[in-house]
Amino acid sequence: MTPESLAFFFLAAFAVTTAVLMVLQRNPVMSAICLIGNFFALAALYLLLRAQLLAVLQIVVYTGAIMVLVVFVIMLLNLGDEERLRERYDYKMALVLVLVAGFVAELAYILFSADGLPAAAGLHRQAEAIGTVEGMGTALFGRFLLPFEVTSLLLLAAIVGAVVLAKKKA
Amino acid sequence: MTIPLAYYLTLSAVMFAVGVAGVLIRRNAIVVFMCIELMLNSVNLTLVAFSSFLGDITGQALVFFVMAVAAAEAAVGLAIVIALFRNKKTVNIDEINILKW
């Protein structure tokens, strides 16, 4: 058991637990916090995969920006543990659980069937090189320049849209 | 021992399934939104895992763009939730059924 694999198992368990907790929590703020925990675990997993830039970006963008926004909105709407928002344990839930179970089964089958995945030993020998800021930067401003620029347009549209939608009626 | 690719993918699959279940079960619109983010992240993990195991930067670049899009989507989605709340005073998606027959 190398430290790496230990770390992996721990992080994986943590990620799954927080995910499940997030789904089960009644209070939306608690859900948000669970999700933030999940994101931290993911960031660590990225580090295990030698994707340094992405690990940092995960924390900065996802937890730092998106989850903050979410928590902000929850606070703004003053949502607590409302009765109306409680789930009903009805046939729909059963059906969903059945479907999801089937879904998972299929995925498992795909993953663990004989001719599943490349019988990889471990990380690629280049993995460390490509995950750095340099590597990512070279790719982003090289091969992926056009999507990069277009993304800025996308963000502009998102900003304008968000402002317009959330504005109070004059 | 090195962690094989399959383990990462399994983790991702489990997270995705949990996200799907959450989207379908929860009634609070914002929690549904958070579950969607969970699904996106699971996909991100898959992409990064493949990228690292195959040595191709494409996966990580894609994750970069997914994050950007997720951010944009978060902004707009929550703006919609706010607008919805202003009109119907609720974020219970069962009650947002104007397109009913």
Added chain:
Amino acid sequence: MPQQLIGYAVLLPFLGFLINGLFGPKIRNEIVIGTIGSLTVGAGFVIGCLNFFSMLGMPPEDRAGVVEIFPWIAAGGLQVSVAYQVDQLSVLMLLVVTGVGFLIHVYSIGYMHGDPGFWRFFAYMNLFIFAMLNLILADNFLLMFLGWEGVGLCSYLLIGFWYDRKFEKGTTADAAKKAFIVNRIGDFGFLIGMFLIYTTFGSLRFQTVFAHAATLAVGAPVALWISLALFVGATGKSAQIPLFVWLPDAMAGPTPVSALIHAATMVTAGVYMVARCSVLYALAPAAMETVAIVGAATAVMAATIGLVQNDIKKVLAYSTISQLGTMFLALGVGAFTAGIFHLMTHAFFKALLFLGSGAVIHALHEEQDIRKMGGLKEALPITYRTFLVGTIAIAGIPPFAGFFSKDEILWKAFANGHWFLWAAGLAGAGLTAFYMFRLLSLTFEGERRWEAGKRPHEAPRSMTVPLMILAALSFAGGIAGIPASLGGGNAIEHWLEPVFERADRIMALPGHGVEPLEYVLMTLSVLVAAGGIILARSWYLGRKEIPLRLSQKAPRGYALLLNKYYVDEFYDAAVVRPMTAGSEKLLWKVIDVNVIDGIVNGTASLIGWVGRTFRMVQTGVVQNYMIVFLAGVVLIVGWLLAK
């Protein structure tokens, strides 16, 4: 080439119909309308003459030809053109139809004077001529059927011409409907025959069908069915048993209509059709028997009814039915030429008789009961004399036309071995002579029985000149068929020989030279006719008590004859009422309302139900949609994995 003009002969009456029909009310001048109507028919007659004389100049084998006007239907195996067959038979029919038709049109100018529907009358009459010409000139069954139906339609239009007049137990419109419906029943038979012909021979053209048919064996069942089916159509159109009931009612129409349609032309369509299909009939001896028996039976039956009728036109109507029966008798024993010859002479004298009766009715201001006539000899001299000529002709006294044609039929019937039919024909001839002279005597001779105040006057020249021409034809028309036994060359038989050649060959009847037996039969028929005449004149001119006492001694017999053997009543009870009741109670109330409307409305409400049910899928809740989405994904992936 006169043959090419045939198309115009048919087209001109149609133009006359259009002009008089569309512009009649504007033209308003009776002379103009009448002239247009008559000239179109007269032009047809001229074209017919041109063809006739040009054909005379040709050797017999070359005389027949087909003039194609335009291809009409080309649908897979069915190729039908509007084409006219110009051969000896059709040219003869053309001359008769247009010749007699022209005279009747001219007569109508005088007869229909003052009628508000004058233009309509001539329009319909021209349309009728158009349809009739299509019928007799067609070179295929389909075009003939077009004409067949067309004349039926025009018959309906013209019988019900005075559509708001009362007639017997209903209106003239009822009589018109009866004619049309009974005809339709016959037409069904014609259609069946046509279908059989097409499926058997693959074509509807006469030349193709008859050439092919000649190769069939005698007694072939398909020939039997075709012949019988076509004959059903003939019984409808030519008023034989069992479909004759419409003809007496058709007298509700104006007299020129009765003359043209129900004496000279339309009713002869059945005779023409059977003659045209002589090959098919020759192949089916059983069908020929049927035709002959039906014809003879009709001839006798109608003659007996005519003995006691009191309406002048009714007598003539039953006489027509009887004479048509005689024509079918001729066809049935294989004497095709004799049948056509009688058709021709009958057209002359029957038209003459009807037109004469029209003059009488006109003179007595719409009186038709012969019990209220009498003594018109002096007041209507021309009418009387022409009527006399016609009566003698129909009685079969030589040298008038009727003798030669009728005698030819009787001789052929006897010579071909059908003695019983000959006897029936002879009886019919005797009865005919009797009741026709009864009619003449009661109408024109004896004391005057008409109501006081009526002043009968002779008809105008437009009416009397056609009468005189027809009288001349009734007298001299027999020249066409003077048999060899009397020194003539039987021109008409030789003229028509090529048309019936195939049929004659199939029937293989023994030829007859001049035999002494023929003279015996001739004398016999003249004696029978003379006997009938003498009896009629003695009874109805002097000793009216005799027939009166006879009718009183046998009241039921008399009533039977007077009421036409109650055939109409029988049909009404056996056919009309059950059909009406069945239609109303079953077809309408049950099937139409419940089943058909049920299906239609049910389909609509089913669709509505389906729509309402599927609408429930749209709950508006997005999660539900996503559940469905997920289910679909799971299923598809599972299916892909399973492969």
